Amino acid sequence: MFSNIGMPGMILILITGLIVFGPSKLPEIGKALGASLHEFKKSANEIINENDNTNKNEQA
DSSP: OOTTTHHHHHHHHHHHHHHHHOTTTHHHHHHHHHHHHHHHHHHHHHHHHHHHHHHHHHHO
């Protein structure tokens, strides 16, 4: 995902975030983003597992 951005792009994004949100809000934003990604992955895995179980039941 971030392989195309490169180091200069990441530095620019971090500096822009620091200017826009300030140093006190960045950890809170990072924590909220991490929690959102974790919940999304959990939901996606549940859907995949449901589809796998349904396919196994149909084949039997």
